Amino acid sequence: MNMAALVTKVLGRCSLPRLNNFEPTNISRQLTRFASVKAAVLHELCGQLKVENVERKKKLEKNEVRVKVHTCGLNVSDYLVTRGEYDVKPKLPFIPGHEVAGKIIEVGSGVSKEFGVGSRVLALSKKEFGGLSEEVVVAQSDLWTIPTTISYQTAAALADNYSTVLIGLGRRAKIKENDVLLIGAGSGGLGLAALDFAANVYKAKAIVICSSEERAAALREKGAWSALTYNDKGIINKVKEVTDGKGVQVVFDALGGPVFETAVKCVAHEGKVVVAGHAIRQAPPIKVAEVLPQSFSIMGVSLRNYLVADYETYRQAVQDALDMCEQELINPYVSQVLKLSEVNKGFKKLEDTNCPGKVLIEMDD
Numbered sequence: 001m002n003m004a005a006l007v008t009k010v011l012g013r014c015s016l017p018r019l020n021n022f023e024p025t026n027i028s029r030q031l032t033r034f035a036s037v038k039a040a041v042l043h044e045l046c047g048q049l050k051v052e053n054v055e056r057k058k059k060l061e062k063n064e065v066r067v068k069v070h071t072c073g074l075n076v077s078d079y080l081v082t083r084g085e086y087d088v089k090p091k092l093p094f095i096p097g098h099e100v101a102g103k104i105i106e107v108g109s110g111v112s113k114e115f116g117v118g119s120r121v122l123a124l125s126k127k128e129f130g131g132l133s134e135e136v137v138v139a140q141s142d143l144w145t146i147p148t149t150i151s152y153q154t155a156a157a158l159a160d161n162y163s164t165v166l167i168g169l170g171r172r173a174k175i176k177e178n179d180v181l182l183i184g185a186g187s188g189g190l191g192l193a194a195l196d197f198a199a200n201v202y203k204a205k206a207i208v209i210c211s212s213e214e215r216a217a218a219l220r221e222k223g224a225w226s227a228l229t230y231n232d233k234g235i236i237n238k239v240k241e242v243t244d245g246k247g248v249q250v251v252f253d254a255l256g257g258p259v260f261e262t263a264v265k266c267v268a269h270e271g272k273v274v275v276a277g278h279a280i281r282q283a284p285p286i287k288v289a290e291v292l293p294q295s296f297s298i299m300g301v302s303l304r305n306y307l308v309a310d311y312e313t314y315r316q317a318v319q320d321a322l323d324m325c326e327q328e329l330i331n332p333y334v335s336q337v338l339k340l341s342e343v344n345k346g347f348k349k350l351e352d353t354n355c356p357g358k359v360l361i362e363m364d365d
């Protein structure tokens with residue numbers, strides 16, 4: 001499939017597996033060898049995670065599979081949920097982690113043949129979490145097959161950020177070749193995914209804003225057309241200068257606060273501002289009157305909301321990200337791989353935001 005066809009899949013068309021029509025297969029004969037598995041458990045909000053043995057879920061529902069987790073991606077939402085600051089309020093004891101790559105070791109009686117024992121799968125368990133464990137039980141609707149050329153690490157780094165960006169830039173903002181895109185939080189997981197798509201799929205010109213000159217240099221190497229730091233004086237003037245005074249067609253912001261306010265002042269006539277997050281934990285104030293002078297649009301994108309409100313687009317976005325990765329068009333940046341026993345170190349990195357790209361947790365041998 002060529003690149004243009006891949007991109008248009010997310011822009012409009014959605015061809016999905018018909019989940020309701022999957023044929024049932026036999027329940028796996030896999031025997032339960034252990035009564036418990038190791039997991040990272042939260043016992044009190046804002047507390048440290050304890051790596052300990054937890055009881056396995058004994059019996060699968062018809063539509064569920066049991067996945068032996070190889071790698072679990074860490075996301076800001078994992079950090080927020082452990083602090084009680086996320087939409088999902090954890091019922092303690094709680095196991096965070098929702099972006100998982102591993103192998104199926106048991107299937108329920110109603111699961112499609114597509115997902116059998118031994119299948120390499122990506123699971124997004126956005127409702128239940130539980131991925132920071134040697135095993136996780138998920139519904140088949142939360143599963144995607146990992147192509148053989150994609151590693152567990154890459155799959156676990158890809159799904160959440162890249163599908164969010166695909167929906168934001170492709171479906172919502174309808175970004176085009178040669179558009180100028182301004183990315184807030186350029187060195188975070190979402191920012192790097194937006195840069196990857198802009199530079200390597202959409203062929204747009206990405207201007208990224210980040211915290212330091214060192215990070216700006218790294219982002220230029222990754223294909224940024226221009227990289228500025230938060231401290232750069234006159235960001236608006238610089239953006240206007242490189243766009244012949246027109247401004248940018250698209251803003252993709254995951255940072256919020258003053259950077260968002262600056263970015264909004266850089267939008268071109270009929271431009272689009274995609275709000276994907278606010279890493280600084282300060283929701284940007286939106287003054288409705290600001291959209292008038294440039295006749296621009298502000299649009300939000302929440303992957304979690306797509307899961308609930310538009311499952312087909314959600315599913316297709318993850319599939320498209322996997323397809324583009326298989327075709328080596330995109331490649332998520334992993335900054336660190338830690339063991340389950342080091343999980344609190346990973347959460348500290350989320351808290352400190354001192355690790356660009358993705359932090360992954362691999363299960364201990």
Ligand SMILES: NC(=O)c1ccc[n+]([C@@H]2O[C@H](COP(=O)([O-])OP(=O)(O)OC[C@H]3O[C@@H](n4cnc5c(N)ncnc54)[C@H](OP(=O)(O)O)[C@@H]3O)[C@@H](O)[C@H]2O)c1
Nearest residue numbers: 076185187188189190210211276277278279301302303353
């Ligand atoms: N809409 C969705 O469905 C969706 C999906 C995934 C994530 N999100 C949200 O999007 C936001 C960013 O996610 P992410 O995965 O890109 O996060 P991340 O990997 O932690 O990156 C955030 C980046 O923001 C920058 N930053 C500057 N000041 C910061 C501060 N005070 N606190 C935190 N970060 C700061 C840092 O980059 P520099 O050092 O370059 O400044 C950091 O790398 C979060 O709010 C997350 O919850 C939303």
